[in-house]
Amino acid sequence: MKNKLCLVLLLAAIAGASLLLTGCQDPYLAGANIVLNKPPDEITNDDYQQVIRNLETAVAQGYPQNFGRYYSMLARCYYYTNQYKMTRTAMDSAIKYWPDKADSLKEILNGYWGLEFNKALEQLRRAAAVSRESSQIYTDKAQQNINNAREIVPD
Numbered sequence: 001m002k003n004k005l006c007l008v009l010l011l012a013a014i015a016g017a018s019l020l021l022t023g024c025q026d027p028y029l030a031g032a033n034i035v036l037n038k039p040p041d042e043i044t045n046d047d048y049q050q051v052i053r054n055l056e057t058a059v060a061q062g063y064p065q066n067f068g069r070y071y072s073m074l075a076r077c078y079y080y081t082n083q084y085k086m087t088r089t090a091m092d093s094a095i096k097y098w099p100d101k102a103d104s105l106k107e108i109l110n111g112y113w114g115l116e117f118n119k120a121l122e123q124l125r126r127a128a129a130v131s132r133e134s135s136q137i138y139t140d141k142a143q144q145n146i147n148n149a150r151e152i153v154p155d
Helices: 002-021 027-036 045-061 064-080 084-097 099-128 136-152
Strands: none
Touching: 027 045, 027 064, 045 064, 064 084, 064 099, 084 099, 084 136, 099 136
């Protein structure tokens, strides 16, 4: 256990040092990148919440030239913590502060919408495969996914 902890700390230090050496001197971005660059199955809800807190602090006192990056990372964290309205708000801010990446950021936002829409379709497929009496749970879940998609992209 001690060896694993030492290895994790060493890797985090190396990642932080490499970010500093490559010109990324923003500690908020460096910290968020370390957490969000873990394998997807290793990122927990607490990790996303930690990044959200750190990046919200960064916006309050950080580097204005990086606001686009902050907000795009916030949008990702909000999506994966089921804060769909905040996902949209953060992505709109990312587009405002990072206009040269607007097309890519809009594609990401549409991708989040698509994930929720596809979840709704899957629930409807399940509802169609069971009796009418048993399908209510699936149709309710489908409706919730559609509502989530609407919060992300209302139009």
